[in-house]
Amino acid sequence: MAQEQAIPSIGPAAPEFALPHRPGVIHNVLKFIRRKPLGAVGFFLVFFVIAMTLGTPKAEFGVPELPHSPFGFKLGKPWLAPYDEEQNFKNATGRLNQDAAPSWKHWLGTDSHGRDNWARVVWGARRSLFIGLWALALATAAGTFIGVVSGYFRGWFDTAVQRVLDALQSFPPLLTLILILSIAPFTSQPSLVVAAFALGFVGIPQVQRIVRGVVLSTREQQYVEAARVIGATDARTMTFYILPNIMASIIVVFSTGLGVVILAEAALAFIVPQVVPAEGASWGLDLGEAYRGGVVEHTWEVTSYAGIIALAVLGLNLAGDALRDVLDPRLRLG
Amino acid sequence: MQQYIIRRMLLNGVVLLLVATMVFGALRIDSGQVVNTFAAGCFHAGEDTQQCKDVARNLLGLDESIPKQYVDFMKNTLTLDFGKTFSEKKPVLHEITSRAAPSIELGLLQIVVALLVGVPVGVISAIRQDKWVDYILRFVALFFLGIPVFVIAVFVVLLTTRYAGGTGLDVWLGPGSEWKDIWEDPVKNLERVTGPALVGGLGTGAVLMRFLRSQMLEVMRQDYVRTAWAKGLRERVVIIRHALKNALIPVLTVIGLLLGSVISGNVILETLYNIPGVGFYVTSAALQHDFPVIQGIVLVVAVMLVFINLMVDIAYGWLDPRIRYS
Numbered sequence: 001m002a003q004e005q006a007i008p009s010i011g012p013a014a015p016e017f018a019l020p021h022r023p024g025v026i027h028n029v030l031k032f033i034r035r036k037p038l039g040a041v042g043f044f045l046v047f048f049v050i051a052m053t054l055g056t057p058k059a060e061f062g063v064p065e066l067p068h069s070p071f072g073f074k075l076g077k078p079w080l081a082p083y084d085e086e087q088n089f090k091n092a093t094g095r096l097n098q099d100a101a102p103s104w105k106h107w108l109g110t111d112s113h114g115r116d117n118w119a120r121v122v123w124g125a126r127r128s129l130f131i132g133l134w135a136l137a138l139a140t141a142a143g144t145f146i147g148v149v150s151g152y153f154r155g156w157f158d159t160a161v162q163r164v165l166d167a168l169q170s171f172p173p174l175l176t177l178i179l180i181l182s183i184a185p186f187t188s189q190p191s192l193v194v195a196a197f198a199l200g201f202v203g204i205p206q207v208q209r210i211v212r213g214v215v216l217s218t219r220e221q222q223y224v225e226a227a228r229v230i231g232a233t234d235a236r237t238m239t240f241y242i243l244p245n246i247m248a249s250i251i252v253v254f255s256t257g258l259g260v261v262i263l264a265e266a267a268l269a270f271i272v273p274q275v276v277p278a279e280g281a282s283w284g285l286d287l288g289e290a291y292r293g294g295v296v297e298h299t300w301e302v303t304s305y306a307g308i309i310a311l312a313v314l315g316l317n318l319a320g321d322a323l324r325d326v327l328d329p330r331l332r333l334g
Numbered sequence: 335m336q337q338y339i340i341r342r343m344l345l346n347g348v349v350l351l352l353v354a355t356m357v358f359g360a361l362r363i364d365s366g367q368v369v370n371t372f373a374a375g376c377f378h379a380g381e382d383t384q385q386c387k388d389v390a391r392n393l394l395g396l397d398e399s400i401p402k403q404y405v406d407f408m409k410n411t412l413t414l415d416f417g418k419t420f421s422e423k424k425p426v427l428h429e430i431t432s433r434a435a436p437s438i439e440l441g442l443l444q445i446v447v448a449l450l451v452g453v454p455v456g457v458i459s460a461i462r463q464d465k466w467v468d469y470i471l472r473f474v475a476l477f478f479l480g481i482p483v484f485v486i487a488v489f490v491v492l493l494t495t496r497y498a499g500g501t502g503l504d505v506w507l508g509p510g511s512e513w514k515d516i517w518e519d520p521v522k523n524l525e526r527v528t529g530p531a532l533v534g535g536l537g538t539g540a541v542l543m544r545f546l547r548s549q550m551l552e553v554m555r556q557d558y559v560r561t562a563w564a565k566g567l568r569e570r571v572v573i574i575r576h577a578l579k580n581a582l583i584p585v586l587t588v589i590g591l592l593l594g595s596v597i598s599g600n601v602i603l604e605t606l607y608n609i610p611g612v613g614f615y616v617t618s619a620a621l622q623h624d625f626p627v628i629q630g631i632v633l634v635v636a637v638m639l640v641f642i643n644l645m646v647d648i649a650y651g652w653l654d655p656r657i658r659y660s
Contacts, residue, residue, distance in 0.1 A: 038476075163348055170591075170639055171353060174598040175616065175632050179360055182620045182628050184367040263482045270484065271605045272620045287488070291606070295492045306488045314480040 032326075039322020045315025052080050052125035066192035067280065070130040081122040085281055088114035099298055109300030111286070112293055117304040124281035124305075128312065131196045132262040138200030139261075140254050143207025148238050148246075150208065151215030162212075169205035176202050177268055181275035190277050195268070199261050207253055214249045214330070218242050248327040255323050259316030266309050283309050335651065342647045346640045353636040357629050358407050365396055371623040372420055416630035421622055426630035430612060435515060437604065437611035440527055440534070441596050445589070447535025448542050453582075455539070456546030461573060463551060471543070478540035484602045487533045491606070494529075507532070509607040530603040537599065538592055545588050549581040556580075583654050590646035597635060 023031075033040040053075070060074040068075055077084070089110060091097040096114035100106060108117035150161045168176070180198040184190065218224065219242060227241045269276045269284025276285065287305035290298040361368060369390045376386035391397045395406060410416070416426035459471045478486070494504040507529040514522040553559060554577055562576045601613035608614070612631055619627035 163345065164352055166349065168352075168356070170349060170594060170643065171632075171636060172594045172598040172601070172639075174601050175635060178601075178616060178620045179357065179628055179632050182623055182625065183360055183364060184623075188367065188370075267482065267484055267602055271602055271617050274621050291488060291491075295488075296496050299492065299496060302488060302492055306485045306492075310481045310485045310489075313482050313485075317480045 032322075036322040036325065038318050039325075042315045042318025042320070042322060045311055046319050049125055049129060049312045049315065052078060052122045053129050054079055066134065066196060067127040067130050070126075070134065075126070078122045078126070081119045083116045083119040085120070085123045086115065087119070089116065090114070099300065101300060108304040111290065111301040112298055117301055120281045120286060121283070121304055121308050124283045124286065125308075125312075127192070127280065127282045128262050128265060128284075128309075131192060131199065131265050132258050134193075134196040135199035135203065135261045135265075136254055136257050138197060139203030139207050139257065140250060142200070143204045143253075144211050144243075144250055146204065147208035147211025148215050148242060151212035152219055152234070152238055152242065154216075158212075165205040165208060168202075169209070173202045173264065174267065177264070178272060178275070181268075181272075184275070190275055192277055195265065195276050199264055199268075202264070203257060203261060207257065210249065210253050211246065214246045215242060218245050221245075249330075252320070252324045252328045256317070256320035259313045259320060262316065263309070263313045338651050339648055342644055342651075346644050346647075350636060350640050354408065354411050354633060357632055358404060361625065361629070362396075362400065362403070365391075365394075367623060368625045369394065369396070371625070411633060416633065417626040419619075419627050420624045426626050427634075429627065430615070430630055430634055433610060433612050433615050435611075436513070436527075436609050437600055437613055439516060439523075440530060440603065440609060440611060441593075441600055443527060443531035444535040444538055444596055444599070447531055448538035448592075450539075451536060452539035452542030453546060453578075456543040457550060457573065457578060459543065460547045460550030460554065472547075475540040475543050478537050479544065483534055483537040483599055484606060486537070487530065487603060487606050490529065490533055513608070513610055526607065526609060530607045530609065534596070534599045534603050538596060541592060542585065542588065546581060546585050549584055550577060553577045553581045583650065586646060586650055586653070590643050593639060593642055597639070 055078045056076040058074040058076050060069070061072055062069070064070055064072045089097040089106070091100075097110050098112055098114050100110040102109045106116045106118065108121065111117055111120065146161060146165070150158045177198055180201070181190075181195060184194070224237060224241050227237045232241070265276075266284035266287070269282055270288040270291075273285050273288050276282065278285065283305050287302065287309065290301035290305065295302050369387055372394060373383075373386040373390035376389065388397075395403060398406070414427055416430075418424060419426055419429060455471050455475070459468045459475075462468050491508050494507045498504050498507075505525050509526070509529070512522070513526060516523040559572060559577050562572045567576075597613075600611065601616060603609070604611045604613035605617050612634075616628060616631045619631075
């Protein structure tokens with residue numbers, strides 16, 4: 001007991017009043033790298049892909065459109081692209097410089113039209129990433145709405161909704177996509193916006209299933225009960241008490257889903273190129289064209305596109321897993 | 335048990351009804367593209383386009399009232415009559431069944447590879463938890479989980495055809511020249527199927543392995559496993575007979591769920607490796623906007639999936655009595 005008594009101190013202000021040293025951003029980043037090295041690799045790859053899409057924005061405001069003005073203003077030429085999207089190169093004899101091996105001028109070689117592979121990969125990043133973001137925004141918004149409402153009210157409503165979505169989910173997503181896009185709804189031409197919506201639609205069941213699971217446990221918490229006791233309406237309870245508390249799970253769903261959506265878009269463009277617009281660079285389309293043209297002839301083209309799809313999806317998966325472990329370990333599958 | 339089976343059948347019937355309704359709705363939301371494709375031959379003949387479209391709508395039954403169309407559609411679906419293909423005017427069902435053999439073969443081989451690899455690797459990784467064997471196996475699994483199967487397949491084809499030409503590897507792992515059915519020429523057939531079956535199977539096996547590993551880790555901590563150890567049973571008996579048997583039950587449902595992704599993967603792998611199966615057919619039909627074919631394949635796959643899921647459900651209830659009564 002005697003030892004626990006505070007010893008009166010004499011002299012200048014005691015150091016115990018100082019706040020504990022708060023670790024800086026760099027410290028936290030280093031800690032994350034040490035704890036989750038694979039997650040750090042993933043985040044590096046994700047930032048790399050995001051960096052590819054960046055370009056000087058132009059002041060052309062309007063309706064958001066894929067792939068070059070996803071947020072309502074036009075993005076200029078990507079900073080990382082050394083050449084224009086469709087620029088093709090001639091060799092010394094004046095003929096198209098086709099299927100060249102990597103060199104200082106062309107880091108990843110050239111494709112069958114004499115275009116620079118690296119530049120095409122960078123231009124194509126926009127298409128993949130922004131289709132993924134749009135699709136996932138739709139899937140997450142709709143999935144969260146359905147999941148929260150269904151999990152909150154439970155009962156027969158919940159059962160009915162879950163059965164409908166089970167039906168959708170048990171079905172191979174690729175077939176659903178082909179079915180939707182082969183009738184090309186609302187447009188006579190293939191359209192990236194329709195493709196993004198179709199991809200988002202296919203993702204709704206998965207998102208809502210996870211969200212509903214989290215809501216089921218959250219709604220039993222005391223603060224939700226307290227909200228009900230003070231007379232909050234159902235809508236208010238869902239928006240201001242449940243939704244903020246499941247945000248971590250939603251972020252995790254979003255980040256783990258992005259890889260899946262980007263992969264689905266690439267696979268779709270690869271196997272059925274006619275359902276997406278042919279103009280512009282696209283990882284899936286270009287890989288498909290090169291693969292069908294012959295892997296031996298177009299080695300560098302195939303390697304470039306397959307490599308970037310692999311790196312992007314791997315990066316998103318690793319980053320998503322790490323984020324899940326940190327933010328919401330409940331969602332861990334094993 | 336009987337009651338359980340009836341309940342699952344009703345549930346699966348609802349699933350089937352919903353998929354059929356979705357297919358029905360897909361065309362009715364916007365049928366312009368499909369009508370145009372159907373009427374394409376008429377356009378060339380130089381007749382009045384609007385008249386062509388009207389004839390096409392009439393032949394497709396799209397000018398009826400929606401409830402009547404729905405009843406007709408369901409009647410046709412129940413009698414497995416999916417109409418005729420746009421391109422060659424042949425019965426869709428026959429076109430699908432004549433291409434089923436390669437797809438079923440590839441799907442089954444993938445599942446076999448997945449089980450042969452996933453189960454032992456999952457068990458070893460679990461019983462040697464946090465040892466170097468575990469780390470290596472998990473890293474390899476992460477590779478197959480993280481990198482899409484179709485990209486791996488592209489790389490396998492690229493490496494084998496470019497650098498392993500003439501060694502036999504390119505014959506066994508790459509897309510070969512000519513397709514032979516398994517009863518025509520088993521060796522030639524296996525040469526073509528081995529590559530996609532291995533790549534797809536390893537992708538599925540990685541999912542299986544990760545799930546089995548976490549199940550094993552959970553089961554190994556149970557009291558009855560400790561009892562088995564305490565009785566002095568050999569390691570092999572404890573792991574295989576006491577732990578694995580119980581860990582495999584939930585894995586069964588995962589196999590049921592994975593079938594959907596195996597079918598999706600089949601579509602990609604068949605296109606990549608030029609295997610004339612149903613997956614290849616659906617992509618070529620999509621290219622020609624041959625809607626009856628896509629619709630027919632979607633419905634056939636739905637029936638098949640529901641049937642397999644029912645089998646899995648029944649097996650699950652039979653293996654684990656706790657499920658039946660819940």
